[in-house]
Amino acid sequence: MREIIRVRDFRKSFGDKEVHRGVSFEVHEGECLGLIGGSGQGKSVLLRSLIGLEMPDSGEVFYRDLEVTRLRERELIEVRKRVAYAFQGGALFDSMTVFENLAYPLRAHTKLTLEQMKEKITRLLGEFGLSGNEELYPVNLSGGMQKRLGLARALILEPDIILYDEPTAGLDPFNTRKIQEMILHLKSKGTTGILVTHDMPVAFAVCDRIAILSEGKIAKIDSVKTIRGSTEHPVSRFASGEVR
């Protein structure tokens, strides 16, 4: 399978703290890669860097042939249209209704008429179990619904890749299962995914490969089957909750 994302020798520090000490990995088209590691290991920073929301101190990030780390804000727009980011808290626009939140990227990047937008949004809301909430504001939705709406908004431009930042954090089992099913559904349609999570059962259920970030580097990257059966440090110890 073709590489769609490539990260090479990614290094980033915050003040005196060196968080990433040369992270390298690649993601292939159509696969779902799980990125796991303890809190403070810089998983979200790494994910944000894939679309230029953060820039490394050194190292390279490629989306297909484009070197994201060399692009300017204006040039990054094309990458961000193709690589969607589902934020941990949804990051919904609280001054806009559910409909307006979903219409926002369509208005910015497509020439769809209002009718076409309505049709697309209604269909998407149906798929995400959010029908009938078009006129509500995000504050009126439950945490699970907000996450699903955030995911729906990330998907509305039909991207090649979705970056999931802790999509199931803080959710009840019902909403966790819903999100898990959605990720699997997207994967079945060929959408590439990178999943940052602490939720090992979800990672095992939806990912093809798992990368473990530990002490600023990728400590292990392998298939779910291998990772699951591994007794090596830090894989088994992280999975069993012995280490952060």
Add this chain to the structure above:
Amino acid sequence: MIQRYLIDLIYFFGGLALLFRSFVSELIRNKVERRLLMDQLYHLGATSFPLIFITALSTGMVMTLQFGIGLAKFGGQPYVPKIVSLSILREMGPVFTSLMIAARAGAGMASEIGSMVVTQQVDAMRALGTSPMSKIVVPRVLAMLIGLPLLAALANIIGVFGSMVVAVTELRLDPDFFLLKVATTIVLDDLFSGIGKTIFFAIFISITSCYYGLNVKEGTKEVGIATTKAVVTSSIFVLVGDFVLTKLFFIL
């Protein structure tokens, strides 16, 4: 200590200059979203008007009362319309309106943008391939550039009206005499000098408030700090800027 303070100051003014440059370049390059601009104009104009009304009315009334009582000793009450209208048009109207707007709209801008940063809404705009500059900064700065001069012009009218009310009821001046004195005193230069300054004040207030809002990093606690800083700094800019601009306008 002083070195650190100076470095921070250079960063701050550099940040303001960069934000202003980005605003201008965004304004030139991209079409302004009318819906966002109208929203901001409504928030600025309609919701600030009662505050401006009370401020301008009481300023005109108090000034008239003070000058009236003071000048009565020298038989100078007939000069009250001239002095008060000139003061309002050249200074009090534009400056008080700007200070009120800095406190109300500037605080609103900094806290709203700061909250958007904390809740990752600004990141979401970027992640969705849109520019926070065109969605957040441009409509707010532009609304301020349009709204503040208009509010200052209204404040001038209301201030002079308040002055006339006190002049007629307390100083026993004839309303026709009052209006005649105002009309023969004020020239276009007075009007433009006052309103012209508000264009600069609009930039000071909106750019400073947007800057503080966008630079919130440490969570909700910093939103409050950014809001206070936005109000204090833009008020200082208005007051110091007023002196500099007045001097400049006199030279020109």
